[in-house]
Amino acid sequence: MKKVLEVKDLYVSFTTYGGEVKAVRGVSFALNKGETLAIVGESGCGKSVTSQSIMGLIPTPPGKITGGEILFKGRDLTKLKEPELRKIRGADISMIFQDPMTALNPTMTVDEQIIEGIIQHEKLSRLEAKQKTIDILHLVGIPGPESRLKQYPHQFSGGMRQRIVIAMALVCEPEVLIADEPTTALDVTIQAQILELFKAIQEKTGVSIILITHDLGVVAQVADRIAVMYAGKIVEAGNRRDIFYKPQHPYTKGLLNSVPRLDREEAELISIAGSPPDLFSPPIGCPFAARCDYAMEVCDRVYPFKTIMNREHHVDCWLQDERAKRLLAVK
Template sequence: MEKILEVKDLHVTFQTYGGEVKAVRGVTFDLYKGETLAIVGESGCGKSVTSQSIMRLIPNPPGKITNGQILFKGRDLTKLKEPEMRKIRGSDISMIFQDPMTALNPTLTIGDQMIEGILQHQHVTKEEAKKKALEMMDLVGIPSPEFRFKQYPHQFSGGMRQRIVIAMALVCQPEVLIADEPTTALDVTIQAQILELFKDIQKKIGVSIILITHDLGVVAQVADRIAVMYAGKIVESGSRREIFYNPQHPYTRGLLNSVPRLDVDGAELVPINGSPPDLFSPPVGCSFAARCEFAMEVCDKVYPFRTFLSQEHHVDCWLQDERAQKLFLTKT
């Protein structure tokens, strides 16, 4: 498969009144053409900061990319000037922001907001831009697009606003789409429709998707690969099957155990005890050690080596060390 995006050893910090927050700490992943990569983790783990860094939307100050590369088709986005990034945003890489209720300008018609990006990135007339916008509105399932084109955001339901936001992100046919919690504000019925829409659009236009979410139910339906993020680091990554059926990091297991199970009688939710670490002064060792029931002395002192379980599946955990496996086998 063709590699379209590479994030290498990305570090992002924020200067605050209390000190420096190390929000993203050495994140590395690849995105291939036509696939969906899900980045999952609880709130505050650095998912959205990572996605906004790819788009170079981190406000500086207080935020800053302090190290790493973001390679889009071989070009390092961290080195580009703002005028060059403006040409890429919306045209080559687009983003769907978290809340469809606030992502649209309430003072402009849907049509004006749809054609703005087309006119910015493509050399077309206003009539040609309108035609492209109407075609995309139809593709994402907006009924009567000609009529809806003239309406304002307050005249749309939550689900329809989300479809419009998706249409706006795709109207210039980008190669990468970043969807940041695209179903959070929607009820479960509309969520299912939006997820089906993602799959249909990907088949039709071949866009590569980075899906940012904390909802493993969403991930199970659409992701090809999953990267599990905790305290600014990716602690486990693998195919959807590997993560759901062979999770190796205690945090990944904790996330899966906290998902409601309707297919198992008497299944109970098992919460992850404790709180994430303070990223003003992150731990030297494994960030999950304080909450992990399997934590050993080494976990607090040294960050674990990366262990590759397959070509796609890797995990950062001391439990993969053969000495730890012997220890636990002896105890059991």
């Protein structure tokens, strides 16, 4: 499949009074045309920082991309200046932010906020931009958009606000859409509607989607491939079937076990004991070792090599080493 976007060995740090926070530590992945890639993990693992790096939205200072490449159409986005990034941001790569109420300007009507992006990136008259706004609101399922153009964000429900934010991101027909926790603040029924909307839009437009989430239920419905992120690193990645039916990393297994399931008799949820490591001074070995039931001495001392399970599935875990497999077999 054709690669639309490729992130290679990305490092991002933030300088604070307490020291340097190493938020993203060597992240690599590719996004193919027309697919949905989900990046999952606990809060603070570096998911949103990775997405903001792609968009060129890391505030400098205190943030800084200290290494790696973000390749889009043969150009390294980390090397571009702000005026060049502004031409790409919103036109070729768009982002849906976590909270639609804070993403929208409460003092501007809906049409003003959407038309602003169209005029910025496309040579259209205001009348043409208005018609395009109506068309995109139809596409995302806003009923009677002609009569709602002059309304303000507070006059819409949470689900409708999220649809407006999606419309703003799609109106310039981007090749890549980054959705950062797009269903977090919504109830289950509206979540399902938004996820169906993503699938319908992808079928119609062919847009490639990066979905940032901690909710594996969301991932199961829409993702083609999944990257599991922990302490600034991608510890496992594979297609949906690999991750849900053949997980190899203990952290991935822990995430799956902590999801409520109807086919499980136990009423109590199985949580992952402990807390993520301090990224002011991240561990030199496997970052999950302190919370892992299978941790060995080597896990604390050396970061595990990448093990290729198949063409799409890879994992960073010492349990895949043949010596560890023999040891576990003896036990």
